[in-house]
Amino acid sequence: MAPTDFDVAIIGYGPTGLTAASLLGQLGHRVVVIERWPTLYGLPRLTHIDGETARLLSFACDIDEALRDSSPIESYIFYNAKGRPLVDVGKVPSLPMGFPAHISIHQPDIEAAIDRRVRTLTNVVIHQGTELTGLKSTAGTIELAMKRDGRVETLRSSYVFGADGARSFVRSALGIERDDNGFNERWLNIDGERKRSMASSFEETKQYCDPARGHMFLPIGKNRQRFEFALLKHEDTAEMEKAESAWKILRHYHGVGPDDIEIIRQLVYTFECRMAQNWRRGQAFLGGDAAHTMPPYMGQGACSGIRDAANIAWKFDLVLRGAASADILDSYELERRPHVDNIMRSATMLGKVANTHSRAVAFIRDVAFRFNLVPSPPPFPAFAAGVIQDDRSGEAGKAVGSVPPQGQVSIGGRTGRLDDQVGYRFALIAENNPAAVLDPTRIGFLRDLGCRLFTLADNAGPGVERIVDTGGVYSNYLAEKHVAALLTRPDTNLFGFAPGMPDLPRLVDELRQKLGWRKSALAA
Missing domain, CATH: 3.40.30.10 (Glutaredoxin)
Known part of the structure; x- marks a missing residue:
């Protein structure tokens, strides 16, 4: 392999890229991070991790610092339009992980804690406010072109880990297409910081599966609140992102106004479910939303990306050190794809429950749940192949x-x-x-x-x-x-x-x- 500037180039510095940078950096490898935004996002996109993900984050940062504004989620109940419970997604069986099974978190705390760890590592170079403009393989290495401060620079890396989100430049540059599972729903997301005490019910996570308009709410850590509302076909995205639209819908459904919260984030999201057809092309790999996006109803989008980073980092380590065969890198997708696919299917099933728009279909749905005709989401699967023992009898x-x-x-x-x-x-x-x-x-x-x-x-x-x-x-x-x-x-x-x-x-x-x-x- 030709000489390189870095062992691994990580594209994207969200939860997946941060975790990969921390783990690989702590293992002593030369790591470069390329991130188009000049700073960490600073707002709570993700609001949930599970106990297993908390374990992985504990390797990447001071986990107590990362979870300082977190709180356990005891339940995540789906209700019908009349307020009758359908299913508690929080009751998916799980083993004790040393952390609560489900945790309401403040994403900026987690990202800041990992970033703080990464910046102690002199072998990790971070280029924020830098756009990746080119990627090509040459002589067994990958040449990357990046633009920052109006200048184009190039560098070479042995491997690339593309964790640059759903609109991934890396995925596009590699010519990798995505399979669309056909789930596309627009929801208005409103995050607020509480100005005063609110009803105790807001400490719970609740999803209302009302065909007139699905909606949900959950706490973000200890002092913030998220509200989400399904948008109707005639509602304009730009109009619904105006402050007056937020206050109108919050008053109508929850009696919440400017005296109760300060809105810190208001966006319309299109929830989707897509999987990259390949997670690897040569020395370049995809992880997180670049490899897979899913509806939020299992709270597993970021968790899956963090698992991706933890799965591939130790394999990169052994291969880069010349200790193990490069063939073990093939096990990354072999192990992770079926696991993610299983979660995506469960999330899509719950998404269809939450986005039932027909009253007739909703009636049949409610009857099916009432008589336990709908199976609960299954436990997460074990790997069926990869770097695991063959005898699984x-x-x-x-x-x-x-x-x-x-x-x-x-x-x-x-x-x-x-x-x-x-x-x-x-x-x-x-x-x-x-x-x-x-x-x-x-x-x-x-x-x-x-x-x-x-x-x-x-x-x-x-x-x-x-x-x-x-x-x-x-x-x-x-x-x-x-x-x-x-x-x-x-x-x-x-x-x-x-x-x-x-x-x-x-x-x-x-x-x-x-x-x-x-x-x-x-x-x-």
Whole structure:
């Protein structure tokens, strides 16, 4: 490969690009960020993350700082026009993640916290207020042209991660088309900062599926409020973005006026559901809205983009270090596309419920929900292929490729969430000392990989740390799956299990084979 200026060029500095920049920067790679806007957005576009996403963000920033103005979401109920509940989307089954299952957040806090971490990394260069104007592959690298301050500059990067939104320049430059799932609905979004206490009902997240006009509201963190209203066919977008239109519709539906909130954002969005036909072209990859957009009814748009960044960053790391085969980069789309597709289908189904415009169809819909004829959104799927264990038989096999629970643990006298102590790296947790069954070659591979080795028993030794399983989360999880050990990836997904301690060498060998391991001495 020809010499380059950077290892990875990240295009776009929203939640997906920020996360990728932080993770890759902390891993020591030369990263450049190109973002067309001169500053962070500063307003709350996204308002929800789930507990799994909070885990990933904890690797990218000070998570307590990022969530300082957040609050748990206890429910997300869809009601019909008469106010009768149809379904609670917040009750989708999930494992404990060390954070609330659903969190109302203030996006600027999260972006600022990640940006603050990124700016401590001297190996990350950030070009804000810079427009990407060209992208082409040359001699195994990618040449990028960018325009800033009226000047055009070029740079070369080994890889590109396009996280530049739904209108992605990277996607267009690569000639990648999108498949449209046919969901296109206009909604008016009004965000406000509370001037005084409001009715307690506004602390809840509610979606009213009224064929006359669908509408919803939810809290944004602790002191802000979002209202959304479906637009009718005859309503003009520009007219509905005027302040007087906002106050009129807020008074009509909620009795809310200028004495209650200060409007900080008012926009008409067209909710859509589109997927890029390919997420990769050569050395360039797509993530976040550049790869997939979905209706907001699962609150998973930004969560999916953050998962994209966490999935690909550790793979870039191993390939760039020459430790693993570049073939593992093919697993990025292989793992992420089906997962996103599943969420998009659920979000579209809920979107159709929320956007039922016919009273007759709404009546049939309400009856179907009343008699439990409509299935609830399913749990998120595990990966079916990729960098995961092949044997997925039995009860334990169903969990391979999913995200295991997170609990409080004590390691070396320090107590806290496991992720906070392990970091963005592989981890092996066994009921007994893994060094008792792993030979020096396998131990050396795991050490070179940067994998932390843990035992739940009181038999730690050189290179193996004792976990005091404070809440019993890990011992109970192993017992529930009838296994002796689990191996997790940096993105918290399960690589696989060892049914018994004698099976652990085979699990380690399979990880080595799946990575296409090429290096015997990788610095941890």
